[in-house]
Amino acid sequence: MKFGGSRDQEESDKWEIQLRKGCLELAILAALRGGKLYGLEILKRLESESDLIVSEGTVYPLLTRLKSLGLLRSEWVESDAGHPRKYYTLTAAGKERAAEMASIWERFSSSMSKLLAPHGKAK
Amino acid sequence: MGAILVQHEQVACPTREGKMMNLGSDAQHRIEAYLTRLRRCLRVLSDEDAREIVGELRSHITDKALATGEATTTGVDTALATLGSPEELASEYLTDALLARAEVSRSPARIIVSLFQWASLSLAGFFVLLASITGYLLGILIIVPTILKPFHPQNAGLWVSRGSDGDLAVSLRLGLGGGAVPVDARDVLGWWFVPVGMVVGCGLVMLTTRFALWCARQYRSSRALPPG
Numbered sequence: 001m002k003f004g005g006s007r008d009q010e011e012s013d014k015w016e017i018q019l020r021k022g023c024l025e026l027a028i029l030a031a032l033r034g035g036k037l038y039g040l041e042i043l044k045r046l047e048s049e050s051d052l053i054v055s056e057g058t059v060y061p062l063l064t065r066l067k068s069l070g071l072l073r074s075e076w077v078e079s080d081a082g083h084p085r086k087y088y089t090l091t092a093a094g095k096e097r098a099a100e101m102a103s104i105w106e107r108f109s110s111s112m113s114k115l116l117a118p119h120g121k122a123k
Numbered sequence: 124m125g126a127i128l129v130q131h132e133q134v135a136c137p138t139r140e141g142k143m144m145n146l147g148s149d150a151q152h153r154i155e156a157y158l159t160r161l162r163r164c165l166r167v168l169s170d171e172d173a174r175e176i177v178g179e180l181r182s183h184i185t186d187k188a189l190a191t192g193e194a195t196t197t198g199v200d201t202a203l204a205t206l207g208s209p210e211e212l213a214s215e216y217l218t219d220a221l222l223a224r225a226e227v228s229r230s231p232a233r234i235i236v237s238l239f240q241w242a243s244l245s246l247a248g249f250f251v252l253l254a255s256i257t258g259y260l261l262g263i264l265i266i267v268p269t270i271l272k273p274f275h276p277q278n279a280g281l282w283v284s285r286g287s288d289g290d291l292a293v294s295l296r297l298g299l300g301g302g303a304v305p306v307d308a309r310d311v312l313g314w315w316f317v318p319v320g321m322v323v324g325c326g327l328v329m330l331t332t333r334f335a336l337w338c339a340r341q342y343r344s345s346r347a348l349p350p351g
Contacts, residue, residue, distance in 0.1 A: 039183050040187065057206050057211060058215065060176075060179060061212070061215040061216045061219050064172075064175075064219065065219045076178075081185070081186065083181075083182055084178070084182060085182050086178065086179045
């Protein structure tokens with residue numbers, strides 16, 4: 001019985017991880033909608049505003065991939081700290097993709113909320 | 124070698140010296156050692172891509188180390204530990220590059236080359252390479268006799284014969300001269316061997332490509348979150 005319980009927990013943990021992963025690309029594009037940011041700023045924003053705890057070693061390769069897909073553009077900017085930082089901005093295609101993903105997300109989450117609401121009340 | 128690499132970076136990030144004022148030379152040394160290892164793992168990427176990646180991570184590590192308030196080796200070590208080993212990090216960049224390249228061309232040769240790079244960095248990559256080589260070889264082994272069948276109809280194909288001990292033996296013959304088909308052997312598919320073999324062989328090659336890309340994607344997403 002105990003075994004079954006921990007297995008359930010494991011399954012829901014796995015599900016949560018998948019869910020978070022699926023949102024990572026949207027989260028990065030959304031974070032950049034406010035303007036240009038460099039890698040560490042994106043990471044901080046994801047942590048503080050989205051509760052998405054992400055591995056640093058994943059965000060940088062993902063940024064490179066989004067750039068090679070033409071969704072992001074990058075530029076090196078000198079910083080006060082004395083070293084250059086790589087800033088990312090959304091390209092037109094990136095903005096389009098972010099808007100598209102956001103509308104899918106909104107549709108999906110509102111329909112899920114509708115589905116989940118009566119169940120929540122019953123409990 | 125190290126000196127050449129550092130020289131390269133200086134071109135990408137002309138104000139490296141500014142950062143040196145903030146970080147101790149021990150801390151600097153640790154960052155460069157990490158980046159040199161990373162750069163070595165990324166040598167298959169274009170020079171410009173590798174330079175961009177290394178420059179960006181140098182900037183990240185420096186920022187992180189300075190943010191801890193300890194511009195010392197401790198701050199750098201913490202920053203490096205959260206990034207993971209250079210090999211792990213490089214695996215993520217390489218599997219991404221593999222997937223990106225696959226969007227342009229699905230040529231088995233390119234996939235195998237990319238897999239070799241991945242295999243040199245991780246055990247997962249090694250097993251995917253092994254399975255993919257097996258898949259492609261089997262596919263080719265089936266395709267070759269279908270091509271040779273019209274030239275060696277009496278030899279190439281799928282043959283069934285009863286061995287001297289009465290056992291049923293099935294053999295796939297390439298049709299490249301060599302051993303003669305046993306007298307009692309029967310050509311199972313006849314001319315159907317050409318279309319059937321072509322479909323099965325090409326199917327196997329395509330499936331192997333899909334499998335390799337699926338594995339790369341799985342690997343990529345399995346590392347999206349920090350462990351634990």
